Amino acid sequence: MRMQNLWGKSLYLILSGLLLITLNAVGISSASADQGRIMYAPPLLVLQGTMPAMPITEPPILTATASPTSTPVAALTFTGWSYGCTNGPYITCSAAVTSTQTGPYRWDFDISYTYGDNHTGFESNFALELAFDTGVFYTEVPIWWEMVPITNEVMPTRWIDVAYSGVGDLDPMAYPTGSWTVPSQPSPYDTFRVTFSRITGKTEILTRTDTWHLTIATYNFIGTATPTPTQTRTSTPARPSRTPTKTVTKLPTKTPTRTLTLTPSRTSTRTATLTRTPSKTPTGTSTKTPTPTPTSNYTYNRTSAVTYANTWAHGRNSNFPSYGTECQCNDCTNYLSQVLYSGGYPLRTGNWDPNSIFEWWYRPVLLWFENSHTWSVTEDFNIYVNQYPSEFDTGVLPSQLERGDFLLMDLRNNDNPDILIPDGRPDHGRVVIGYGYTSTNQNDYTNGCGENLTVPPSTYTLLANQHCTDRWHVAWDYNLPGNANLWPIHVK
Amino acid sequence: MKKYLLFMIIAFLLAGLLGFSKGTPLSRQIPPLNKTQDPTEAERVMETIKRAYEIEAEAARTFDLEEFPAVFINDPRYPVDSYTLEFIKDVTHNPSLNTAGYLDYKSAYYSWWRDGALRREALEERAKAENRNLTMEESQSLVDSDGRVAPQRRKDPISDIYLEFQSITFNEDIATVVLNDGPMTIEMTLVLVDGKWFIAGYTGLLFHP
Numbered sequence: 027m028r029m030q031n032l033w034g035k036s037l038y039l040i041l042s043g044l045l046l047i048t049l050n051a052v053g054i055s056s057a058s059a060d061q062g063r064i065m066y067a068p069p070l071l072v073l074q075g076t077m078p079a080m081p082i083t084e085p086p087i088l089t090a091t092a093s094p095t096s097t098p099v100a101a102l103t104f105t106g107w108s109y110g111c112t113n114g115p116y117i118t119c120s121a122a123v124t125s126t127q128t129g130p131y132r133w134d135f136d137i138s139y140t141y142g143d144n145h146t147g148f149e150s151n152f153a154l155e156l157a158f159d160t161g162v163f164y165t166e167v168p169i170w171w172e173m174v175p176i177t178n179e180v181m182p183t184r185w186i187d188v189a190y191s192g193v194g195d196l197d198p199m200a201y202p203t204g205s206w207t208v209p210s211q212p213s214p215y216d217t218f219r220v221t222f223s224r225i226t227g228k229t230e231i232l233t234r235t236d237t238w239h240l241t242i243a244t245y246n247f248i249g250t251a252t253p254t255p256t257q258t259r260t261s262t263p264a265r266p267s268r269t270p271t272k273t274v275t276k277l278p279t280k281t282p283t284r285t286l287t288l289t290p291s292r293t294s295t296r297t298a299t300l301t302r303t304p305s306k307t308p309t310g311t312s313t314k315t316p317t318p319t320p321t322s323n324y325t326y327n328r329t330s331a332v333t334y335a336n337t338w339a340h341g342r343n344s345n346f347p348s349y350g351t352e353c354q355c356n357d358c359t360n361y362l363s364q365v366l367y368s369g370g371y372p373l374r375t376g377n378w379d380p381n382s383i384f385e386w387w388y389r390p391v392l393l394w395f396e397n398s399h400t401w402s403v404t405e406d407f408n409i410y411v412n413q414y415p416s417e418f419d420t421g422v423l424p425s426q427l428e429r430g431d432f433l434l435m436d437l438r439n440n441d442n443p444d445i446l447i448p449d450g451r452p453d454h455g456r457v458v459i460g461y462g463y464t465s466t467n468q469n470d471y472t473n474g475c476g477e478n479l480t481v482p483p484s485t486y487t488l489l490a491n492q493h494c495t496d497r498w499h500v501a502w503d504y505n506l507p508g509n510a511n512l513w514p515i516h517v518k
Numbered sequence: 519m520k521k522y523l524l525f526m527i528i529a530f531l532l533a534g535l536l537g538f539s540k541g542t543p544l545s546r547q548i549p550p551l552n553k554t555q556d557p558t559e560a561e562r563v564m565e566t567i568k569r570a571y572e573i574e575a576e577a578a579r580t581f582d583l584e585e586f587p588a589v590f591i592n593d594p595r596y597p598v599d600s601y602t603l604e605f606i607k608d609v610t611h612n613p614s615l616n617t618a619g620y621l622d623y624k625s626a627y628y629s630w631w632r633d634g635a636l637r638r639e640a641l642e643e644r645a646k647a648e649n650r651n652l653t654m655e656e657s658q659s660l661v662d663s664d665g666r667v668a669p670q671r672r673k674d675p676i677s678d679i680y681l682e683f684q685s686i687t688f689n690e691d692i693a694t695v696v697l698n699d700g701p702m703t704i705e706m707t708l709v710l711v712d713g714k715w716f717i718a719g720y721t722g723l724l725f726h727p
Contacts, residue, residue, distance in 0.1 A: 408667050415657040421642050423673050436669075437701050437727055442601045446702045446722020447623070449605045450630055450666045454701075454727050473726035495726050505700035505727055508575030508676045511631060513669050 101130040101370065102244050103159040105217070106389025106396075109139065110153055121154050127372035129323055132243035133158075136176075137222075140235040153223035157390070158242065159345070163213040170246050171220065172203045176237040203248050214345075324370050326517045328430035331369030335430075335457045338364070339491045339498035340469065347388055347395035349402060353475040355494035360402040362432050362455045363388070369430050371417075371517065383409045405451040408434050411515050419516040424502060425488065427514050429460035433490065433502060434513040452513050456490040458502060464489065465499040560686045563693045563708055566715040571679045571699070574624075578672040581632035583625060591716035592619025593709050608664050620718050634660070634668025701727040 109121040121139040128134045141152035160167045208218045220242065241247065338361070342348045346364050349357040363386070367373065376385040380398045383406060388397035400410035411418040424433060434452035439445040443453070463484045465471075471479040474495035488502040497504070506512075570589040577583055597617045598606070606623055607615045609630035618626075641656045660668040682698040691710035696703065703726070707719030 405665060405667075409661055409665060412657045412661055412667055413654065415652045415654055419651070420657070420660075420667075421638065421652070421670065423670075425674060435727075438722065438725065439601045439605070441604070442599075443725075444722070445599055445601050446704060446725055447599075447602050447720060448627065449602070450609065450627065452667075473724065475724075475726070479726070492727070503674070503677060505680075507571065507699055507701065508672070508679060509571065509578045510672075510701075511578075511669050512672065513667065 101161055102133060102242070103161060104133045104242075104373065104375075105157045105159050106391070107154065107156045108391075109155070119152060121152075122377065123154075123156070123375075124377075125373070125375045127324070128241075130370065131245055132241065132247060135240040135242075136237065137240055138235060138237040153221055155219050155221045156240075156242070157217055157219045160208060160216045160218065160244070163216055164210050166210050167208040167218075167244060168205060168246075169208060169218070170203075170205045170241075170243050170248055172241045172248055174239045176239055177235065205246065324372055326430065327370045328428060331365045331430035331457075332459055334368035335361075335365045335459060335491045336498065339493075340496045347397050347402065350494070351496070355474060356402075357493040358455045359404045359407050360397070361491075361493035362407065362457055363397075363401045365430065365457050366432075366517065369517070384413055386410055404434055404453050404455050405440055407455070408452050408513055408515075417518055419518055420513060422514050422516045424512060424514050427458040427488065427502075427516060429458055431458045431517055432456065432515040433458060434515065435506065436511040448511060450511070452511075454492075454494075456492040456502065459489040459491055459499060461486065462489050462499065464501050464504075465497075467498070470497045470500055559688065559693075563686055563695060563715050564681075564683055566708060566717065567695065567697065567706060568679065568681060570717055571681065572676075574628075575672075575676045575679065577628050578631075579676070581628060581635070581671065583628050583632075586621060586624050586628075589717055590621040590624050591709060591711065591718050592621045593716075593718035594619070596620065596707055596709075596719035598623050609666075620720060630666075631669065631671075634662075634666075635671040638668050638670055696723065698724075701725070 104125050104127065107121075107123045107125075110119070119141045121137070123138075124136040126134045135156065137154065139152060139154055342351065342357070343364065347360055349355065349360050351357070373387040374385050375387045375389075376382060378387065378389070379385055380396065382398065383400060385398050386400045386407075388395055388401050390396075399406040401407070412420060422431075427433065432455055434455045436448040436450060436452050436454075437446065438453055439447050439449045440451045440453050441449070463486050464482065466481055466484050468478055468481055471481045472495060473479060482501070482504070485501065489499045490502040490504070491498050491500075566589055573585045573589055577586070594617075597603075597619060602623055603615065603618055606618050606626045607613050610626050638660055641652060641660070645652050645656070662668070680700050684696040684698065684703070685694075686696075687694045693708040693710070693715065695706045695708065697706065698704075702722050703724035705721045705723055706717055707721075708715045709718045
């Protein structure tokens with residue numbers, strides 16, 4: 027279902043505004059002059075400070091030893107990235123990051139950034155930050171990294187810090203490979219950030235684009251071959267040699283495997299009560315290029331997915347976006363996405379385009395979250411899964427669904443949710459839990475607005491959870507009319 | 519500086535309240551329960567509604583729409599809302615359509631569903647014959663130009679139809695019925711034509727899936 031989260035968004039706007047005002051007014055920057063070290067930098071805040079360019083140094087020879095399973099991390103989660111430029115007059119400042127989760131403990135990135143200034147009397151500082159969650163607390167977590175230049179070879183200065191201490195914990199990394207340990211942090215702090223920055227000198231008039239391949243993992247992968255994804259990656263370049271070279275390696279261009287043209291015949295907008303732009307443009311022709319980033323090796327862990335679904339059936343996890351509770355609630359697909367993600371299905375970030383029907387992601391931004399429409403809007407989630415038949419089977423029957431699968435349904439008009447007349451597009455979703463006895467808890471049978479519904483007799487059947495109205499272990503077809511249009515989704 | 523801060527805070531507060539205050543009401547006032555004056559007539563009304571749900575449940579599996587005119591009707595006094603009209607125009611490829619009734623809507627919905635389901639079944643049959651899954655192109659072809667994804671037909675057994683009637687109000691040849699059908703509480707308008715009740719209008723009151 028789609029609906030705005032009134033208070034959440036208002037609070038977000040107010041707090042964001044106040045934060046920015048405060049920072050600007052009192053002159054607090056996200057960096058300090060502490061030896062030119064970038065301190066804790068919230069995403070999207072402009073970074074300031076001066077940092078010397080680091081010399082190129084040959085990487086040390088490291089030997090792969092540790093195994094992924096030796097780390098205490100449940101799964102390394104990439105939660106988002108941001109960038110910024112300061113000390114203008116910079117003339118260009120942009121970045122692009124393509125992320126690929128190469129197994130539960132490893133992420134591979136293709137990073138491209140362009141920056142420069144046009145003044146000999148000023149310096150311009152570019153910085154890019156990647157944020158991760160370890161998923162563990164009170165435990166040190168080892169981190170290994172490797173950064174390989176693809177075009178240009180000037181090694182940027184890099185920093186790693188943690189959210190809890192808010193202090194840069196490393197000296198600038200001089201080597202393109204290395205390791206570090208995330209210090210023990212109390213719950214709920216499990217975030218660490220990797221920041222890269224480059225600065226143009228005062229005598230520099232420079233516009234340049236650097237591209238890098240970066241790997242971050244919680245095990246020592248260095249010196250090992252890059253795992254071969256089960257499907258061909260066409261959006262990311264082949265990993266080059268680790269040895270820096272002055273030969274410019276041209277990035278392979280993204281080759282769209284298919285162009286989907288959506289030509290809506292309608293001219294009306296779908297924003298009557300929505301805060302999010304629909305995935306299809308109401309007017310004109312929208313040519314969407316699929317982000318050809320098939321997911322890498324992953325195994326959908328149904329036990330993890332269902333455990334998460336049961337844990338949060340009546341709650342909201344503050345580590346994810348929330349689309350309301352009780353009467354003002356449109357959290358059903360957001361809940362589904364969290365379950366899918368918790369089962370190990372990786373984010374598909376692509377170009378971080380929230381409108382793309384080929385991407386599926388969320389990420390923290392300032393005090394709130396941003397997510398793709400496919401993450402939170404039921405019909406867009408449905409369109410997304412139809413783009414990847416190798417990952418989802420939409421041709422199964424409800425009775426064939428397994429635990430951790432999903433069931434979407436059409437109950438009302440998506441253009442105007444006040445109109446409870448189906449319009450051929452799903453607007454609600456449930457998580458399949460597996461077979462068992464239905465709940466007899468009154469909390470699972472309310473109308474979400476304070477009124478109790480009749481608790482049906484407990485029966486052994488296929489169970490489902492859902493948000494809005496929040497229900498735990500109800501029959502998969504509870505409250506569903508026999509004519510409802512259903513979209514079963516089996517995760518392969 | 520203080521004035522500037524105060525001004526900005528007020529501006530953000532106003533922007534927050536004004537810019538994001540279009541909440542979607544999930545509920546409207548439900549009419550109080552009314553005692554019907556004619557129990558026999560009320561039973562006939564309820565029977566029509568039950569029959570309509572049965573016919574729809576059957577149609578969701580067979581796409582047999584022949585029985586629809588037996589329970590649904592187009593009444594010019596109760597045209598569908600503009601959003602539902604847009605849906606009908608979309609799926610019937612009839613952009614010049616100016617008005618439509620409830621029977622039109624039901625026919626359009628199930629015709630669209632039937633066409634999509636049959637297309638899906640044809641693709642899946644072919645893939646099965648070739649011992650493969652749907653290709654990405656085939657799967658994407660199930661998403662039409664309006665972003666609708668062709669679903670499959672219902673194949674699960676028809677379960678007992680749950681209807682909780684809350685009120686029935688008569689006004690000559692018009693009956694207004696409030697009922698809970700499971701995921702929502704709705705208000706149906708039925709009209710009496712040639713001694714028989716037909717569903718002519720439909721409004722959602724509460725959404726509680």
